[in-house]
Amino acid sequence: MDVKDFYFELPEELIAQHPTEKRDESRLMVLDKINGDIEHKHFKDIIDYLNPEDCLILNNTRVLPARLIGSKVATGGKMEFLLLKRTGNNTWETLVKPGKKAKIGAEFIFGNGELKAKVLGMGEEGSRIVEFEYQGIFEEVLDKLGQMPLPPYITEKLKDKERYQTVYSKEVGSAAAPTAGLHFTKELLKKIQDKGIKLAFVTLHVGLGTFRPVKVEKIEDHHMHSEYYTMSKETAEVINETKKKGGRVVAVGTTSCRTLETIGKKDGIAREQSGWTDIFIYPGCKLKIVDALITNFHLPESTLIMLVSALAGRDSIMNAYNTAVKERYRFFSFGDAMFIK
The missing domain is CATH 3.40.1780.10 (QueA-like)
Known part of the structure; x- marks a missing residue:
């Protein structure tokens, strides 16, 4: 068919x-x-x-409010992370934009430093395996810093x-x-x-x-x-x-x-x-x-x-x-x- x-x-x-x-x-x-x-x-x-x-x-x-906006530690450049699925206790398969700036070993920071991330490896279809560092409960940190990952065809912000x-x-x-x-x-x-x-x-x-x-x-x-x-x-x-x-x-x-x-x-x-x-x-x-x-x-x-x-x-x-x-x-x-x- x-x-x-x-x-x-x-x-x-x-x-x-x-x-x-x-x-x-x-x-x-x-x-x-x-x-x-x-x-x-x-x-x-x-x-x-x-x-x-x-x-x-x-x-x-x-x-999950799985869309995170952060910056690269080395350059201060703006980065967008989208969590796809958990692969370990503190590791996630993640889409990162721009991907060329998310090489293995690259480190990133979110908010006022409540959340940090490091790229450990490559995943499927260009995704990255990322390890997060934080204090407390991950879901609570994410609820504070993350945004809803609305589908690409929705262009208006959700109130x-x-x-x-x-x-x-x-x-x-x-x-x-x-x-x-x-x-x-x-x-x-x-x-x-x-x-x-x-x-x-x-x-x-x-x-x-x-x-x-x-x-x-x-x-x-x-x-x-x-x-x-x-x-x-x-x-x-x-x-x-x-x-x-x-x-x-x-x-x-x-x-x-x-x-x-x-x-x-x-x-x-x-x-x-x-x-x-x-x-x-x-x-x-x-x-x-x-x-x-x-x-x-x-x-x-x-x-x-x-x-x-x-x-x-x-x-x-x-x-x-x-x-x-x-x-x-x-x-x-x-x-x-x-x-x-």
Whole structure:
């Protein structure tokens, strides 16, 4: 299957630069994966499409304020660091700009010296392995000095850092938000629970590979980046019980979907598990656990639009996306949502 099969024209002005004033007042497209029918709603209406036998699986990862601005000790030159993933107690795989000034052995300083860094080696695709030096707790230092690593297509500054976190975020470690979850409020989640729908959580720490373009012509030749995930025994039991009773497993976001399908790819059974996944889901892949999906609108020719096409079919998805453009839906991280039922 060709990458160009997943291309659509997207006017730049439809790329959302900021979140809606209230999380659950974003728009919601409801897509029937069986017949391709489309409805236009608002996100708070999602409760009308969930049944008491269903369960919602949410990714409770929390985004690190992983963008650091510092200076090179030797020259005082300004440097930008973006933390990708932890490789040891105080070492991280990091993107550094300008990279040519981040040679092995180079040292850097951030803030008033609360954080220092030294380049230890080279990582994948031009990244650097960096060792940090600090006093106290690293996450607290990072919270003070770091900025949210917003995707490259968002050019406006975020006023409130918490708007790039879900209201249920807990496990710190992501370089990007699981954006489908940004639409939920605590009040909406309570209403969903009160209706009898179970909530359960997985963790997948989102890497910046999410934003990397597919550079091959045939999608089967694409190799996915690797991300760390974990599922608890309690979540596995909720999923298996839901399936047993005939309810739907509704994944909130492509990250939850990838976690569930990694765990259930052999036999469709959920189990307590953790590890690294590079699963690539595209049309032709049969989903073993996920029955329905809440997701945002994704980049043309991205692995994410390929994933949703695996669930609903390429033709239905491309029609839905072209409809979204025509109806002026807002796209990407701070954009509107789609429910594939």
